[in-house]
Amino acid sequence: MNRDEAYNFAYLDENTKRMIRRALLKAVAIPGHQVPFGAREMPLPYGWGTGGIQVTAAVLGPKDVLKVIDQGADDTTNAVSIRRFFNRVAGVETTTHTADATIIQTRHRIPEARLTEAQIIVYQVPMPEPLFRLEPRLAETKRMHALADYGLMHVKLYEDIARHGHIATSYSYPVMVDGRYLMSPSPIPAFDNPKMDRMPALQLFGAGREKRIYAVPPYTDVRSLDFEDHPFRPHRANACCELCGSRTSYLDEVVTDDRGGRMFVCSDTDYCETRQEDQRAENAKGAAA
Amino acid sequence: MRPGFTDPVQDGQSCFRAVLEALSRPGRIQTVASGLTPPAALAPATAAVLLTLVDAETPLHHDAGEEADAWLRFHCGCPMAAAGDAAFVLSMGQPPAFASLCHGTDEEPERGATLIIQVKALEEGRGWRLRGPGIEHEHRLHVEGLPEGFLADRASRRGLFPRGVDVVLCAEDRLAALPRTTLAEEG
Numbered sequence: 463m464n465r466d467e468a469y470n471f472a473y474l475d476e477n478t479k480r481m482i483r484r485a486l487l488k489a490v491a492i493p494g495h496q497v498p499f500g501a502r503e504m505p506l507p508y509g510w511g512t513g514g515i516q517v518t519a520a521v522l523g524p525k526d527v528l529k530v531i532d533q534g535a536d537d538t539t540n541a542v543s544i545r546r547f548f549n550r551v552a553g554v555e556t557t558t559h560t561a562d563a564t565i566i567q568t569r570h571r572i573p574e575a576r577l578t579e580a581q582i583i584v585y586q587v588p589m590p591e592p593l594f595r596l597e598p599r600l601a602e603t604k605r606m607h608a609l610a611d612y613g614l615m616h617v618k619l620y621e622d623i624a625r626h627g628h629i630a631t632s633y634s635y636p637v638m639v640d641g642r643y644l645m646s647p648s649p650i651p652a653f654d655n656p657k658m659d660r661m662p663a664l665q666l667f668g669a670g671r672e673k674r675i676y677a678v679p680p681y682t683d684v685r686s687l688d689f690e691d692h693p694f695r696p697h698r699a700n701a702c703c704e705l706c707g708s709r710t711s712y713l714d715e716v717v718t719d720d721r722g723g724r725m726f727v728c729s730d731t732d733y734c735e736t737r738q739e740d741q742r743a744e745n746a747k748g749a750a751a
Numbered sequence: 752m753r754p755g756f757t758d759p760v761q762d763g764q765s766c767f768r769a770v771l772e773a774l775s776r777p778g779r780i781q782t783v784a785s786g787l788t789p790p791a792a793l794a795p796a797t798a799a800v801l802l803t804l805v806d807a808e809t810p811l812h813h814d815a816g817e818e819a820d821a822w823l824r825f826h827c828g829c830p831m832a833a834a835g836d837a838a839f840v841l842s843m844g845q846p847p848a849f850a851s852l853c854h855g856t857d858e859e860p861e862r863g864a865t866l867i868i869q870v871k872a873l874e875e876g877r878g879w880r881l882r883g884p885g886i887e888h889e890h891r892l893h894v895e896g897l898p899e900g901f902l903a904d905r906a907s908r909r910g911l912f913p914r915g916v917d918v919v920l921c922a923e924d925r926l927a928a929l930p931r932t933t934l935a936e937e938g
Contacts, residue, residue: 680776
């Protein structure tokens with residue numbers, strides 16, 4: 463909790479924060495629309511969350527409790543170093559418990575626990591433009607967003623069905639926000655897409671290299687693109703977690719040896735640990751009785 | 752010259768969070784405890800929002816009088832502009848017609864102006880019925896001190912979405928917001 467006084471609170475200077483804050487407010491006012499902003503160089507390389515970290519820095523206050531996850535885990539390098547970074551430059555309290563956090567910065571997952579109105583979730587976004595694989599010219603994609611001309615994306619999903627028999631997009635699955643803007647949910651698994659729909663928490667997205675900010679306000683419709691005869695189906699490995707036994711959480715496949723051994727465990731480490739602790743407490747109670 | 756924020760970093764942050772919360776949940780009233788003693792024309796919430804968001808990069812238009820003008824020029828360092836060219840428009844209760852404000856373009860709707868209106872009082876639970884993103888079912892907001900026809904004028908711009916103007920209402924140390932997505936009806 464010792465803040466390094468050599469840095470301004472939360473690292474960024476006040477002019478930069480004001481610029482990011484104005485972009486954030488417009489992003490909230492136009493759900494799903496990508497607002498350009500002057501992303502600064504951060505003390506970590508592009509691809510490590512420079513966008514998310516700038517959004518967090520502009521939002522963060524001394525009373526906030528910060529949680530950072532990387533693919534659901536609190537204990538990976540990226541998550542640990544970003545938590546340490548904010549502890550050093552802002553002196554904020556950090557946590558690994560989803561329920562205790564007021565701001566959750568995430569790379570590629572949404573926590574399993576339902577988020578509340580008192581929380582803000584900040585996504586790290588590598589590529590904010592959902593149409594970039596279909597149309598490389600940014601000027602053209604900007605016009606397509608202006609005209610809500612998203613036929614190209616439907617054709618892409620149709621081609622998936624024609625080729626594979628189903629929509630073969632398992633992450634970064636495009637969504638429509640409030641029926642108007644096509645949005646990339648960042649590379650979260652399609653499994654997490656339904657959690658974005660009418661989420662009570664505010665969702666902010668920051669892309670540092672691409673210099674874009676966008677947002678989804680609370681209780682806003684977020685619909686995964688699909689067809690009537692091929693409805694959206696979130697994919698989940700057909701197994702249960704080997705550590706906590708969950709049959710509903712999103713699972714990671716872990717290779718355990720070089721003879722084909724493998725196990726499935728929850729990707730959300732806090733969810734898994736909380737369940738294991740609850741089970742231990744339950745067992746201890748049972749043994750005592 | 753009256754002073755600005757005592758602690759520009761922390762006061763700016765807490766005021767920004769109030770505005771962010773207000774725009775994320777239209778019609779919910781936020782309190783800004785800034786401890787500001789701004790020029791007489793400006794309410795503490797109005798002054799705090801301006802100090803938090805306006806700077807040399809954002810042209811401002813206002814009708815708050817000379818003392819406020821000098822205070823804003825000194826503390827925000829913002830250029831003054833005509834209503835149609837301003838990123839932020841401050842009104843003391845008689846806002847200019849929406850048609851005269853910048854709405855951005857279809858490709859860059861984020862260039863639409865933010866209209867800050869200082870009103871007499873804000874109250875939740877009665878008055879306007881608000882629906883739209885950020886609202887679970889319905890929020891009610893009662894606003895005292897707006898001209899007749901304000902909602903009708905605002906509603907007439909609805910068809911332009913995503914172009915539009917976002918409204919922040921300030922009264923004493925309280926504020927609420929109506930982003931362009933919010934549908935508001937007289938209660």
